[in-house]
Amino acid sequence: MIEKTILDHLSGALDPPCCMERPANAPDKFVLLEKTGESRENHICTAILAVQSCAPSLFEAAELNEQVKAAMFDAARLPGIAAVRLNSDYNFTDTAMKGYRYQAVFDVTHYE
Known part of the structure; x- marks a missing residue:
């Protein structure tokens, strides 16, 4: 399952927690x-994978988005x-949750 492969990769490549559902007690990032x-x-x-970078400020969300993009491009080596x-x-x-986030959408070509 591609979601599991990418989630495991992002979890190993990034400091903030990576998940497929918003945590009940979500951390700052x-x-x-x-x-x-x-x-x-x-x-x-x-x-088609959408990856949201959530953070306490717009700048931090943009920075995290850049880290996500780098980690996703690195996933091509998997x-x-x-x-x-x-x-x-x-x-x-x-705006409803009053939370800053960026979203990056990727096309990931993979084998069954």
């Missing part, structure tokens, strides 16, 4: 991973992953 889609052709899959491409990244501040 954390990273959320979500698969938003996937396509398959000839046993080659391309997953077995079974053929390519990691940044689709887009942007300020994704949560």
Whole structure:
């Protein structure tokens, strides 16, 4: 499962906790991973992964986003992953929760 592979990689590469659901008692900084889609052709899959960098300030969220991007590009070296491409990244501040965050969306090509 690509989510588990990437989550384990991000957890090892980044200091803040990385998870797939917002923790009940969320720390100041954390990273959320979500698969938003996937396509398959000839046993080659391309997953669309959204990675949110949450932090107490907009600047810290932007800094964490840069760390996430570097770690995601490094994930292309993992077995079974053929390519990691940044689709887009942007300020994704949560006005309802009053929390600063950035979101980076990646296309991850991998083998079944």
